Amino acid sequence: MTASTRPVRPHADTVGLGGHHTDPLWGTVTTLTPLEQALLRTWPVRRLGHVAHAGAVATVTTQTFSRLEHSLGVLGLVAHLDGADAVTRAAALLHDVGHAPLSHTLEGIAGIDHHVTGPARVRALGDLLGAHGVDVADVVATLSGARASALRPRPGLVTLDHLDGYVRSARAHGRRMPAPARLLRRLTLQDGVVRTDPAGARVLARLADAEVAYHRSSLNVLAVGVVRHLVRRWLGPGADAGPVVGMTDGELVAALLRDPRTGDETRRFLTDPLAWCVVPARPGPVPEGVELVPGGRSYHARALVDGEPLPDRVPVPDRVADQWVLRRDHPEARSAAAMP
Template identity: 45%
Template sequence: MHTVNADTLGSEGVWVDPVWRVRVHLTSLERELLATWWVRRLAFVSHAGAASITTTQTYTRLEHSLGTLALVAHFAPDDHAARATALLHDVGHLPFSHTLEGIAGLDHHTIGHARIDELGSVLKRHGIAAERVIAIDAGEVPSPLRSAPGCMKLDHLDSFVRSGQAHGRTVIPPPEILASCRLVDGGVDTDAETAAELTRLVIAEARAQRAAPNVVPVAVLRSLVLDALTDPAAPIDPAALATMTDGELWSALLCAPSTREQARAFRRNPGAWQLLKHDDETADPKAEPLEHLIARGYLSLPTISGAPTTNSDVQVLERDLPARYRIVRVAA
């Protein structure tokens, strides 16, 4: 099972996922994709977005993509198109992932499909059409990555469990979770005990995304980027923004005259920005709170022996969307 490193270069020809403990024998296509910039770039984009600034959830989109590949290889080892899609499904993400989604009209699905098309020659050399990968990613054709509406899929299974590991939430070890799961028409199916664990992780993740350590950095970073895009002295171009890594974006924000002070202050003391309660008014009448909206959540649950499951806490979380927040800087 052991390799020298959890090697994201594919140089040993295997990927042993440190969360799932699945040993993936990488195909020649997967090794070639791991050497492309659009996949390598994901090593410099945090999966948790701006929450990576204020929490221990600091792993990358590449780690998540390799984890999704491990799950597809576990359930469907010979489906090479789905395996390639697992590795490529997040290549369109902006720096800090979902944090900046929608800014300047940027959509990671649209960007990702364009980048998959750019990699068409690599895919074609291995007998896979870019159009096929795009269709799998879009859920337009049956695959191990597509589930029925409302049912947990492999992409989200990896996200919930990997996040749970980063935050210390998991009770059942991930390899045991995986051993109890089946894939039914692309959806995660399991027993009652494992379903309860996964449901608990879904709820914890949703609550974490609505808590201050996530909401505050997301709101602040979005505000900084919006200012930088319209900086009269040195604006960031939206097309350039889409190609940046997290580090490149921070560098741009620290250089732009309109964002330099705020970006430096936030990196040094993010606790100076606080989430206001619903009816709170800022103590400083000159302070203009940032507004933030969470419009959707990831609340799909596994099935239990083929039967859909429901949960009252999940229903409350769904009912409370969209959720609106205000954030204010309370200290200099």
């Protein structure tokens, strides 16, 4: 066989070149439908390639993969485990289009809510979906969980969205785990929930626990807190999310660097993130110059074994403690250092 006649292996591209997508994490090769190829050439989907899945912590860790990489991973899992449901496949590719820059980092600021923005962006693609025989209302219902699918959220149970997130994050952070392709061979779906054997469930439980610990870590809280503080200052009081939600990560950082109110602090954060620190929040009002990062609920789920979720070996608290993020030269930082 000559070089000119040798078959060309699929590429791990994000544009659907040649009608295939090879996922470098799972090893899946997905034959893309005409609709999926068309969606990969729309701005709502392309923009996800410029939004870090990890959010602000992508600036201080090696977890730098994009929302588009994750969305293509979820599409590959749906295609591999759940076949040819065109609506669910489209929803897999579109499930994150509502995210603002830096993903979850800015949620709640000036009304930013990807659960509101996402359906609106999907509906704006209604003509394209309809031209390929897919009803946009079905896609929106799939994303909300109103329509049964492999993407329907189940509280406390691993879905394909969780699965890709846990494993992709574990690879980025160097956590020990079996090769993802081997792990995938042990997985099936039961009513849209990941099902496996006891050994596979234990692997997923360890990865889920590691992801929870990562989200609670001081490094994650620090990056989130600093960026939220800078964005609040840039937007000013009473602002709406309009100038922000459609940006890419790079556009947001560029805007923060340009603005005289945030430029120096943004440059300092990018240069020396540890100029800030994280301390436990105290009762009462938040001091000036301090960003409160609410702990919120745990991002915690389990796979099914024989129809039942693998039980937790250690109870997981419902909520995480609130934290303050502040400059190390802030008076509160010195007070916190003196606390027992």
